[in-house]
Amino acid sequence: MDDYSPFLCLFFVNNQKKVLQVRQEQLDTVIPLINRRRSILKNPNLELNVAPFSYIDFLLDLKVDGCDSVPTDPEFITLCSELINGGTDTTSIAIEWAMARIIDNPNIQDKLYKDIVSMVGDHPVDDPDLEKMPYLQAFIKELLRKHPSMYFSMTHTVVEAAKLGGYDVPPDANLELFLSMIVEDERLWSKPLEFNPERFISGEETTDITGSAGIRMILFGAGWGRGYARAWRWG
Numbered sequence: 001m002d003d004y005s006p007f008l009c010l011f012f013v014n015n016q017k018k019v020l021q022v023r024q025e026q027l028d029t030v031i032p033l034i035n036r037r038r039s040i041l042k043n044p045n046l047e048l049n050v051a052p053f054s055y056i057d058f059l060l061d062l063k064v065d066g067c068d069s070v071p072t073d074p075e076f077i078t079l080c081s082e083l084i085n086g087g088t089d090t091t092s093i094a095i096e097w098a099m100a101r102i103i104d105n106p107n108i109q110d111k112l113y114k115d116i117v118s119m120v121g122d123h124p125v126d127d128p129d130l131e132k133m134p135y136l137q138a139f140i141k142e143l144l145r146k147h148p149s150m151y152f153s154m155t156h157t158v159v160e161a162a163k164l165g166g167y168d169v170p171p172d173a174n175l176e177l178f179l180s181m182i183v184e185d186e187r188l189w190s191k192p193l194e195f196n197p198e199r200f201i202s203g204e205e206t207t208d209i210t211g212s213a214g215i216r217m218i219l220f221g222a223g224w225g226r227g228y229a230r231a232w233r234w235g
């Protein structure tokens with residue numbers, strides 16, 4: 001709140017202290033881990049059984065456009081927590097809803113089971129198998145359509161004046177999209193409030209999850225590059 005109305009910061013002094021303390025604990029915990037990885041990269045024989053590649057390796061090589069210096073350690077940690085925060089709550093919410101839908105509808109469970117077993121039998125499911133399981137694909141799409149893990153998109157800053165839904169949006173405005181409204185729009189979906197994976201099987205309803213060919217739902221963000229790896233998997 002006080003980001004938007006600075007005079008309110010007086011009411012949040014204690015919260016700020018607590019947040020700064022948590023941040024300090026985060027730095028104290030993670031910086032030694034980053035330094036350890038730096039040492040391993042310099043000398044791969046330093047420890048046994050090291051991961052061949054880690055997300056932090058990518059960050060250590062990161063070059064930000066228009067910036068001469070490399071990111072600082074606190075900036076690395078912010079990027080790491082963005083990934084952890086972005087990946088945990090969303091995924092656990094999706095899994096909880098999947099379980100709820102399966103428990104509520106044994107017929108769906110049966111179809112999922114047959115789809116998976118017909119593809120892999122008793123073997124563990126591997127990434128490439130997912131492409132060949134039409135019902136599982138349809139179920140996941142319907143799950144994420146009906147139960148978006150986030151009701152609002154992240155805040156996006158408008159870089160140039162635009163028109164959205166008939167409204168003028170000025171440059172520098174902060175925009176958050178109400179994602180559920182899109183997937184409950186009867187102009188875009190038939191019976192949008194029903195949970196029905198078959199809508200994606202019959203071919204009557206399709207979706208381009210990347211959002212590059214028109215937007216009917218925004219699951220991972222929209223447009224190329226936004227959550228693209230995940231969107232592509234289910235596209």
Ligand code: HEM
Pocket residue numbers: 082083084086087088090091094144148149150152153154155218219220221222226227230
């Ligand atoms: C069911 C799974 C997931 C769903 C539904 C989901 C959905 C979303 C959505 C809607 C956004 C906001 C995009 C925007 O407003 O532009 C987002 C951002 C993000 N997600 Fe996910 N996500 C999922 C899984 C993950 C996973 C597994 C990771 C990482 C391992 C991840 C990392 C991120 C990050 C880093 C952002 C911020 C991107 C940015 O700042 O531009 N997400 N996600």
